[in-house]
Amino acid sequence: MVAHGKNTPIVVDPKHAFGAPSVASAAVTTATLFASFRANKSAEMVADWFGVTLDEVRAAVRFRQSHVRGAKLRDLLLDENISHRQANMLRALRET
Numbered sequence: 001m002v003a004h005g006k007n008t009p010i011v012v013d014p015k016h017a018f019g020a021p022s023v024a025s026a027a028v029t030t031a032t033l034f035a036s037f038r039a040n041k042s043a044e045m046v047a048d049w050f051g052v053t054l055d056e057v058r059a060a061v062r063f064r065q066s067h068v069r070g071a072k073l074r075d076l077l078l079d080e081n082i083s084h085r086q087a088n089m090l091r092a093l094r095e096t
Contacts, residue, residue: 009056010063021063023056033057034064 011024021030028050036046043057050057 008063009053009059023052023060025056026050026052028052030060030063033060037061
């Protein structure tokens with residue numbers, strides 16, 4: 001089992017949601033919670049629907065946002081059409 005951080009409810013574990021990032025207390029993936037939050041803009045409502053805590057919904061949203069942002073930066077860094085200077089700027093952003 002791999003936790004996203006030291007004190008986080010998010011885990012990546014083959015025993016939970018087939019290894020997809022999910023909330024440790026329930027078999028609800030971060031993708032599901034994030035999509036529900038984006039559609040409804042209410043963390044309280046999403047927590048109630050899926051039987052998780054408000055903190056778990058917030059952690060799932062933060063997890064997905066950080067991974068989506070990281071994936072976009074990775075894709076930009078792999079783009080052959082960007083300059084060396086632009087690539088260095090993106091790397092610096094990625095480290096923050």
